[in-house]
Amino acid sequence: MSGPAGTLKIRDPGPVTTVQDAGRLTARRWGVPVAGTLVPDWLFLANALVGNGEEAAGLEFWLTGPRFTVETDAVLLAVGGPAEMKVEGAEGARSVPPWTATRAERGDKVGVGRVGSGTTAVLAVSGGIDTRPVLGSRATYTRAALGGLDGRALRPGDDLPLGTQGSAEPLALGDPPIDQDDPIRVVLGPQDDHFQPEALEAFLNGQYTVTDMVDRMGMRLDGPALAHRVPELAQIASDGSVPGAVQVPGNGQPIVLLADAQTVGGYPKIATVISADLPRLARLAPGEMVRFVAVGVSEAEEHYRRKIASLRALMKQAKPTWLASGLDLRCLYAANLISGMVDMTRPDHFPGNVS
Amino acid sequence: MPRFLSLGDRAFTVEFAPDINAKARVAVTRLDTAIAATREDGGLEAVIDVVPTFRSLTVHYDPLVAGRAEIEAAIATLTDSPENAPAPELGLWTFPVLYGGEGGPDLPRLAEAAGITEARAIDLHASTEVEVYMLGFQPGFAFMGDIDAALRQPRLTEPRIRVPAGSVAVADRLTAVYPWESPGGWHLIGRSPIRFFDAAQTRPSLLSPSDRVTFEPVAAKRYAEIEAALQAGELQSESFRRTA
Numbered sequence: 001m002s003g004p005a006g007t008l009k010i011r012d013p014g015p016v017t018t019v020q021d022a023g024r025l026t027a028r029r030w031g032v033p034v035a036g037t038l039v040p041d042w043l044f045l046a047n048a049l050v051g052n053g054e055e056a057a058g059l060e061f062w063l064t065g066p067r068f069t070v071e072t073d074a075v076l077l078a079v080g081g082p083a084e085m086k087v088e089g090a091e092g093a094r095s096v097p098p099w100t101a102t103r104a105e106r107g108d109k110v111g112v113g114r115v116g117s118g119t120t121a122v123l124a125v126s127g128g129i130d131t132r133p134v135l136g137s138r139a140t141y142t143r144a145a146l147g148g149l150d151g152r153a154l155r156p157g158d159d160l161p162l163g164t165q166g167s168a169e170p171l172a173l174g175d176p177p178i179d180q181d182d183p184i185r186v187v188l189g190p191q192d193d194h195f196q197p198e199a200l201e202a203f204l205n206g207q208y209t210v211t212d213m214v215d216r217m218g219m220r221l222d223g224p225a226l227a228h229r230v231p232e233l234a235q236i237a238s239d240g241s242v243p244g245a246v247q248v249p250g251n252g253q254p255i256v257l258l259a260d261a262q263t264v265g266g267y268p269k270i271a272t273v274i275s276a277d278l279p280r281l282a283r284l285a286p287g288e289m290v291r292f293v294a295v296g297v298s299e300a301e302e303h304y305r306r307k308i309a310s311l312r313a314l315m316k317q318a319k320p321t322w323l324a325s326g327l328d329l330r331c332l333y334a335a336n337l338i339s340g341m342v343d344m345t346r347p348d349h350f351p352g353n354v355s
Numbered sequence: 356m357p358r359f360l361s362l363g364d365r366a367f368t369v370e371f372a373p374d375i376n377a378k379a380r381v382a383v384t385r386l387d388t389a390i391a392a393t394r395e396d397g398g399l400e401a402v403i404d405v406v407p408t409f410r411s412l413t414v415h416y417d418p419l420v421a422g423r424a425e426i427e428a429a430i431a432t433l434t435d436s437p438e439n440a441p442a443p444e445l446g447l448w449t450f451p452v453l454y455g456g457e458g459g460p461d462l463p464r465l466a467e468a469a470g471i472t473e474a475r476a477i478d479l480h481a482s483t484e485v486e487v488y489m490l491g492f493q494p495g496f497a498f499m500g501d502i503d504a505a506l507r508q509p510r511l512t513e514p515r516i517r518v519p520a521g522s523v524a525v526a527d528r529l530t531a532v533y534p535w536e537s538p539g540g541w542h543l544i545g546r547s548p549i550r551f552f553d554a555a556q557t558r559p560s561l562l563s564p565s566d567r568v569t570f571e572p573v574a575a576k577r578y579a580e581i582e583a584a585l586q587a588g589e590l591q592s593e594s595f596r597r598t599a
Binding site: 025026027028029030031032033134135141143144146187188189190191236237238239240241242244245262263264269272273274275297298300301303304305308 | 360361362363364365366367368370373374375403404405406407408409410411412413415418419422423424489490491492493494495496498534535537552554558559560
């Protein structure tokens with residue numbers, strides 16, 4: 001189905017939907033935040049299910065997904081995260097579960113539903129969302145109107161340009177990734193020495209609740225207050241910061257910085273959430289509980305390498321959607337057209353024919 | 356010797372001092388330059404970005420390429436012999452500012468607190484050459500200092516919800532021009548028409564750390580002319596570079 005790229009016409013973007021990729025990693029020197037998706041692991045998987053490389057941009061949505069019309073001959077779509085997708089076409093409507101790529105045709109109306117647990121999920125589109133890269137990334141950073149579609153969240157009527165369509169088959173994950181309930185792992189520092197020993201103990205043994213003060217920039221937690229050694233140490237001469245840094249202002253309540261975090265900050269950072277666990281924390285909903293546990297830097301690096309390896313391993317087990325779902329004849333026909341190996345109109349060509 | 360502070364598994368901070376001081380700034384600039392030179396020669400390939408601040412330097416790296424221990428060891432050798440680092444290329448700038456009025460509502464209060472006239476406050480702010488200590492807070496937002504001691508006031512206890520883009524502001528020993536509209540707690544003393552950030556450029560920020568800046572008071576009419584020329588493309592932000 002190689003062909004000219006088209007668009008997705010947004011009918012209803014949902015509460016907040018932005019174009020995001022893995023983020024803008026090399027312009028922090030100029031004060032430009034990373035941005036990028038809060039759930040890079042899920043975008044990686046959803047991209048792979050529609051045949052995209054890991055650098056492709058998709059749509060990240062908060063609470064509810066977008067509704068749009070397909071304005072190109074055919075695209076593959078896959079939701080990364082706990083949200084159903086409905087596709088209404090000439091042949092009726094169908095529901096598509098999460099972690100399952102499906103083919104949608106020109107004129108099909110697609111609606112991505114509510115995020116079942118947590119707050120954030122992603123939609124990958126074959127060819128990727130092809131807005132103009134800015135400083136090496138398509139990630140939307142709304143505060144400075146950078147990247148994405150005019151640097152802002154999507155609006156009704158927007159036309160989202162798509163990249164060139166390849167010939168990938170839609171894939172589905174047999175076993176969707178499951179977030180464990182384990183404590184969130186952190187590396188202590190850079191300013192752990194600004195806190196009383198009891199504060200470090202409270203941070204690592206206490207339980208924190210995600211408050212409703214959460215956006216792409218940061219997540220305020222509520223729990224045992226973390227006292228600085230002296231009040232003056234509640235502020236520092238700004239130094240470098242990262243998504244995952246746990247900063248603690250004077251009131252002692254931690255704030256975990258997320259994708260849109262500023263590149264430098266003036267509050268002491270007691271610890272930094274490790275890369276392998278940050279997406280799991282970032283998608284928690286207000287009211288959910290968090291515990292922290294400390295690990296060393298080299299251990300954290302190893303967890304990150306293992307996480308990347310496990311995502312790749314998970315994709316190795318992905319199956320063509322028609323095989324995984326069994327009953328999706330529409331996908332079955334489409335797969336046949338591509339492969340040319342079997343022809344559904346001739347029963348003798350159907351491998352494993354049991355009739 | 357600097358301290359190496361952990362900042363997760365993809366970054367660490369090389370800290371030269373816990374507070375802002377001239378010696379630490381020199382050390383930061385030297386190390387920044389040395390790292391840039393090493394990367395240009397193909398070294399430190401796991402390093403993807405470097406963010407210098409007043410007193411430290413944060414190294415962002417890709418742990419899939421190399422781990423912290425290896426990168427830290429390589430950078431420690433650069434801090435051992437910083438005098439070998441080539442001197443950084445200094446950018447010198449003079450930016451026009453329309454002081455006071457609508458764009459500088461805090462100027463009268465600042466002058467009064469210092470016990471000087473507004474004209475004197477403007478003169479002190481414009482003529483004191485300041486250095487770009489670091490970029491951050493917003494894309495292209497340059498923290499510059501030190502301003503004249505008479506103009507130093509702690510930041511507002513109640514930050515403004517909306518500070519317009521182009522606002523020239525001071526707080527404590529620092530001054531800055533907001534490249535973007537945002538909330539802000541600094542004292543607003545004027546407005547500049549210069550565009551400090553352009554994402555279309557490979558180096559998107561007009562200012563770099565260590566650049567030196569002075570300001571030139573302009574009247575409303577001249578300000579409008581410069582603004583129009585910039586918008587029409589007849590004048591570039593680069594035109595405000597000066598030679599020694």
